[in-house]
Amino acid sequence: MSSSLARYFPVLEWGRTYSGRILANDLVAAVIVTIMLIPQSLAYSMLAGLPPVIGLYASMAPLLAYAVFGTSRTLAVGPVAVISLMTAAAASKVATAGSPEYIAAALILAFLSGLILLVMGLLKLGALANLLSHPVISGFITAPGLIIASSQLGHILGIKTSGETLVAIVGSFFRNIGQLNPWTAMVGIPAVAFLFWVRKGLKPLLIKLGLQTRPADLIAKAGPVFAIALTTAAVALFDLAEHGVKIVGTIPTGVPPLTIPLFDPQLWMQLAAPALFLSIIGFVESVSVAKTLAAKRRQRIRPDQELIGLGASNLAAAFTGGYPVTGGFARSVVNFDAGAETPAAGVFTAIGIGLAALTLTPLLYFLPNATLAATIIVAVLSLVNIKAILDVWRYSKSDFAAMMLTIGMTLVAGVEAGVVAGVGLSVLLFLHKASKPHMAIVGLVPGTQHFRNIHRHEVATSPRVLNVRIDESLTFTNAGWLEEAVTDLALKSPDVRDVVLMCSAVNEIDATALESIEALNHRLSSADVRLHLSEVKGPVMDRLKRSHFLEELTGQVFLSQFDALQALSPELLLATSVKRVAPIR
Amino acid sequence: MSSSLARYFPVLEWGRTYSGRILANDLVAAVIVTIMLIPQSLAYSMLAGLPPVIGLYASMAPLLAYAVFGTSRTLAVGPVAVISLMTAAAASKVATAGSPEYIAAALILAFLSGLILLVMGLLKLGALANLLSHPVISGFITAPGLIIASSQLGHILGIKTSGETLVAIVGSFFRNIGQLNPWTAMVGIPAVAFLFWVRKGLKPLLIKLGLQTRPADLIAKAGPVFAIALTTAAVALFDLAEHGVKIVGTIPTGVPPLTIPLFDPQLWMQLAAPALFLSIIGFVESVSVAKTLAAKRRQRIRPDQELIGLGASNLAAAFTGGYPVTGGFARSVVNFDAGAETPAAGVFTAIGIGLAALTLTPLLYFLPNATLAATIIVAVLSLVNIKAILDVWRYSKSDFAAMMLTIGMTLVAGVEAGVVAGVGLSVLLFLHKASKPHMAIVGLVPGTQHFRNIHRHEVATSPRVLNVRIDESLTFTNAGWLEEAVTDLALKSPDVRDVVLMCSAVNEIDATALESIEALNHRLSSADVRLHLSEVKGPVMDRLKRSHFLEELTGQVFLSQFDALQALSPELLLATSVKRVAPIR
CATH class of the missing domain: 3.30.750.24 (STAS domain)
Structure with missing residues (x-):
């Protein structure tokens, strides 16, 4: 009885052996992840076309839900790049970005995605994730990175871009290039340069200056915070908002509101297919990350229960003013490296974000959108792994073909088309090989x-x-x-x-x-x-x-x-x- | 050189050994198939929402093209039920049934389908047909039978019905039941009853009356012709058209016109997906029939060349005022049973239909639509094979599930959705079984x-x-x-x-x-x-x-x-x- 309860509530298992030592480790990790997550949450909600505060809301309750239901000890859930992009693509088909209807659509997406994941979990469909070949997964993680980076380029330079495919975005970029705002570019370009340097150069510098490896690493991870502080201060001091530099503005202060997803059957029908895609892609991305981290500490994750954990997280997002979430790569790695031992670290992170939402948001009034865009560009370009693509090319031409089809279709026709094409081709090639019995x-x-x-x-x-x-x-x-x-x-x-x-x-x-x-x-x-x-x-x-x-x-x-x-x-x-x-x- | 030519032009192979004896057999078969094909062509073009003469046009040039390029000795190509239904579904999305734009859309469908089949043939993709499981094929042959039969019920009773799914058609039937025209019903109901009786009862009766089995069989096959003659005479004599009985009216006399499919890229894009589905389904149906017949005489068909043969037939239809065609089950069996030995029988059939188009069409002026509908109902219901469904149920529950999903989705959401769902499920079940290596x-x-x-x-x-x-x-x-x-x-x-x-x-x-x-x-x-x-x-x-x-x-x-x-x-x-x-x- 108790073991079957623990099956569906993994918290009962790790909670029993919780100790002061683990608490200390989880708290340290939570502080570091909180510092990293604040700018990321704001940036990803901007990518999703939503007000920045929605990103903060999506980084609280979902973490609590995952702590209760998730099987990974170190996965950090919240808004991620690909899911934000897909949310924008789906919501903008039914409403204008930023409008109340658009925010409502994002809530419905989180709600439907939560239901879909939960039902898949109860039906024990976790093994379905095994049917996506790794080259296809790697393709649909790489290609959105390029789309997202190109979509943020406009924010760096103050140029308005639109569209969901690389072609459309680049096209609108060049059509509107006359709008270039030099003040924005003077904030955005140094921010990108600084963040790239922080990633590669800050840690070695700090070590050379005498710091230990671990603190040097953690300070380097907090790089985006410096960029935010510096650019926000610059905008405030030099009144750059008056010169056309877009700023975040007022972020409402307070705890997440209780929200009930709008019941509109027609809208639900329109959003059901995108919600399904978003759920599957979020699940596959999250499980890949969770598996990798679990393997490092000889822990195990259970894909069926992961579906339930992510389902609960998305339902939590839907009822607390958030938008679709999943386990993110970068933040989970930071959480793991910072020494998190249990999902309690996620609970503390949620509390940290909550405190920030209550106290810090006035300080972010002058935060320029260009800095957030710079954060996104640097984060997503790190997902574009050219070496892995070349490895696949060397190893297997048919896997490479499936990967390239996924990337190509994603760039010209969107994430959903890319995944369908990639999965379709790999299944066809497999069936073709299976068509001759030994x-x-x-x-x-x-x-x-x-x-x-x-x-x-x-x-x-x-x-x-x-x-x-x-x-x-x-x-x-x-x-x-x-x-x-x-x-x-x-x-x-x-x-x-x-x-x-x-x-x-x-x-x-x-x-x-x-x-x-x-x-x-x-x-x-x-x-x-x-x-x-x-x-x-x-x-x-x-x-x-x-x-x-x-x-x-x-x-x-x-x-x-x-x-x-x-x-x-x-x-x-x-x-x-x-x-x-x-x-x- | 000559053998590689014969590979792409099978006519060169069977033509070399053509003899007087074969000629006689082919001629007899052609006469019988012609008699059967005239009412069927008219009926199927009505089902496709096209003027009756289009069905005649689609029964000439495509047969000549198949005779040159096809590998089956006895397959009879022309308009068939499922393809007519799919043509109606696709064309009615871009134009009103019967309008010049609608006829143009049907031509484009034939043209695109011809191109698709030809390209698939040149790429040697014939083996793809092996990837459709038989229960799925049987499902997408059964379910359209039910849809088609229900759509024709209205014609039997003079009630206007509309829609592409069983639910929509039955719904419109009951909404419009007040339109019931008793004169139409007095023609339609006896026609259906007569045709069902002809199928089962006429042959035994003729044999009892002293005829040999073969002539009795052939006369029974010509049953629809009696029904047409009798009901046409009744309508003409009693002036039933004045009482609201819908008749075929004037069918233009003459040879098929030369037509060039309209070049309209946007329309082509809209029709490309339906054309692809229609091509695959037509190909699979045709190959199943051709394989079955070839096996009976220890002949072989080559699926890759069949793609080329059907592609050529559809291109021929597109350039001679027709609409999409494929190898039909009923007519091929009649052709085979009547003793056809080579595709020359198809050439003679085309000539027969041509003569009919030149001379007989005035006689068909008073032919009631209800009789054509009766022909269709009896033909398609014979495709609904309950015993085969029960056999699959007994043999394999997972195959049964794929079949039922195909049938269910076809009935509620159309042929394309049904095929996608059925193929999707059977591939998923297969991948699931393949997920545990031995x-x-x-x-x-x-x-x-x-x-x-x-x-x-x-x-x-x-x-x-x-x-x-x-x-x-x-x-x-x-x-x-x-x-x-x-x-x-x-x-x-x-x-x-x-x-x-x-x-x-x-x-x-x-x-x-x-x-x-x-x-x-x-x-x-x-x-x-x-x-x-x-x-x-x-x-x-x-x-x-x-x-x-x-x-x-x-x-x-x-x-x-x-x-x-x-x-x-x-x-x-x-x-x-x-x-x-x-x-x-």
């Missing part, structure tokens, strides 16, 4: 009752009997090929009078394969060749008995291949001096 | 160098070494499962220090599986367990060398499993008295 012509190993491939072993065969061993289950993917291949083999040699299919490795014959074997039986019979089966497994035989196949079969079903040989080509026994035995009953 | 823990067979499953054979094993034989290629579908399963096996027994993956049956390791094995290596290594590989095939090894895996691998790659044993658990050699041998180089 099979071998076998013969008797002299002196034994064993049968082996005639091309690899010295075996005895009869010209009148063709023995074909099938090494795989027969399904719609390979049944057509089997029918053609066996017909060809049998009709090629005019002496063949009997064909025996040795089914020792056949675990299933589906309805399509059944029809193919029936057709094979029919085709062979019209050439006066009988079809037999041997070594059919019990469950397969039970099913065949429920069809009409056994009545139509021109030959017999032998319990063993050796029985088939004794009945159909007894002369081989003499030739190979094997003793006759009673057939298996 | 593997076995193996040990040394004493006195040999062979390794066998420890659960099936008496073998020697070392508690420190886990030998896992993988019986399948490793791809994204099963890699995640392998990683979990091997980790569990290795960490379950605390004594295990080495894991050897025996890769003798692994033909491929894709990029996703490579990452999983890397993760496995990493996870085992953090538990102080080394990972080794053995018996890696050449091509797989070549690829691994192009990755970083071999540098990271904690253990070794052994050429044989026995080498691995000698290196890792030499004590087993003593225990089983096997002689040490030099490792394979």
Whole structure:
């Protein structure tokens, strides 16, 4: 009873052994993640076309929900880049960015996504994530990075851009290039440069100045905070907002509001498909991160329960004025590196963000959008991993094709089209490879009752009997090929009078394969060749008995291949001096 | 040279051996098929929302094109029920039924479908048809039958119905039931009853009256012609058109016009997706029929060339005022049974239809639509095969689920949605089954160098070494499962220090599986367990060398499993008295 409760509430498991030492570690990690998460939350909600405060709201209640239901000890949930992009794409189809209807649509997306993930979790569909090949996943993480970076370029320079594809965004960038605001660029370009330098150069510098590796690392991680402080101060001091530099402005102070997602069946129908995509992509991204981190500490995550954890997080977002969330790569790594041991770190982070929302927001009034855009650009470009793409190219051309199709389609037609195309191609290539069943012509190993491939072993065969061993289950993917291949083999040699299919490795014959074997039986019979089966497994035989196949079969079903040989080509026994035995009953 | 020409022009093959005897057989078949095809062509073009004459046009040039390019000797192409339904669904999205724009859209559909099929044929994608499971095919042949029959019910009773789904059609039927025209019903209901009786009762009656089986069969097949003659005469004699009985009216007399499909890129884009679906479904239906008939005479069809044949037929339809065509089930069976031996029968049929178009159409002025509707109802209901559905239910519940989903989605959301849902489900179920690779823990067979499953054979094993034989290629579908399963096996027994993956049956390791094995290596290594590989095939090894895996691998790659044993658990050699041998180089 208690173990089944702990199954659905992992908090009961790690909570039992919670100690002062763990608390201290979790608190340190929470402080660091909070500092990192404040600018990120503001930036990602801007990317989603939402007011900045929504990003803060989405970084509180969802973390509490994940702490109760999630199985990863160190995953940090909240707004992430790809999901923010997809939220913008979906919400802007039904409302204008920033309008109350748009915010309502984002809430509905979080609500539907929460429901979808929860239902998938209860149906134990977590294993579905295994069906996305890694090159496709890597493709739909890389390509949005490029789209997002290009969409933020305008904010850096004060140019208005629009669109959801790389082409559209770059097009609008060049059409509106005349709007370039030099004051904005004077804030934005140094911010980008500084943040890139912080990423690579600050840590080595601090170490050279005498700091230990760990504090140097943590200070470098807080880089965005310096950029925010400096640019906010600059805007305030030099009155840059008067010169056209866009600023964040008033962020409402207070705890997240209680919100009820609007019940509008028509709107729900319109948002259902994007919510489904967003859920699956969020889940796959989150599980990849959680698996990687869990492996480092020899912990395990349970994908089915992860669905429930992320579902609960999104429902929490929907009821507290947020928008869709998932486990993020960068923040989870920071959380892990900073020493977080349990999801309690997430709870403390949520409290930290809450305190910031209550006290710090007035300080962010002059924060320039350009700085937030710079934060996003640097974060998403780190997801574009050219080396990984080259590795796939070297390793497998068909995986590379699926990856490139995903990237290409995402860039020209959006994340959803990219994923559909990439998954579609990898499944098609897999089905294509699966369309030829492994099979071998076998013969008797002299002196034994064993049968082996005639091309690899010295075996005895009869010209009148063709023995074909099938090494795989027969399904719609390979049944057509089997029918053609066996017909060809049998009709090629005019002496063949009997064909025996040795089914020792056949675990299933589906309805399509059944029809193919029936057709094979029919085709062979019209050439006066009988079809037999041997070594059919019990469950397969039970099913065949429920069809009409056994009545139509021109030959017999032998319990063993050796029985088939004794009945159909007894002369081989003499030739190979094997003793006759009673057939298996 | 000549054989490669004959590959693309099968006419060159069968034409060489054409004789007077074959000519006679083909002519007889052509006369019978012509008689059957005239009412069917009119009826199906009505179903497609097109003027009746379009159906006649679509039954001439396409037959000539197929005779040149098709590989089936007896397939009869022309308008068919499902394709007519899909044409109506696609064209009515861009124009009003019967309008010139609507007719232009049907031409474009035929043109695009022709291009798509031709390109698929040149790319040799014929094998794709094998990837549709038979239950799904049977589902998308059954469900449209129900939709079509319900859509024709209104014509039988003089009630106007509309919609593309069963629900919509039945709904409009009951809303408009007040329009019921008793005169129409007096023509329609007896026509349906007569045609059903002809199908089942006429042949036995004629045989009882003393006719031979074959002529009785052929006369029964001509049943629709009697119904047409009788009802047309009744309408003409009793002036029923004045009482609201809808009639065919003037059918233009003459040969098919030369038409050029309208070049309108936007319209083409709108019609491209329906044209693709229509092409695939038409192809699958046609190939199923062609395969069945070819098997009966031990002939072969070539799916890639069939794509070219059907592509040419649709292009021919597009340039001669027709609409999309494919190989039809009923007419092909009649053609076959009537003794057709070569596609020349199709040429003679086209000539027959041409003569009818030139001379008979004035006679069809008073032909009531209700009779055509009756023809359609009886034809399509014969495609609804309840017994086949029950057979699938008995044989395989998962196949049944895919079939029912196809039927259900087709009925409520149209043919395209049905096919997508059915194919999607069957592929998902297949991938799910493929997600667990076959593997076995193996040990040394004493006195040999062979390794066998420890659960099936008496073998020697070392508690420190886990030998896992993988019986399948490793791809994204099963890699995640392998990683979990091997980790569990290795960490379950605390004594295990080495894991050897025996890769003798692994033909491929894709990029996703490579990452999983890397993760496995990493996870085992953090538990102080080394990972080794053995018996890696050449091509797989070549690829691994192009990755970083071999540098990271904690253990070794052994050429044989026995080498691995000698290196890792030499004590087993003593225990089983096997002689040490030099490792394979």
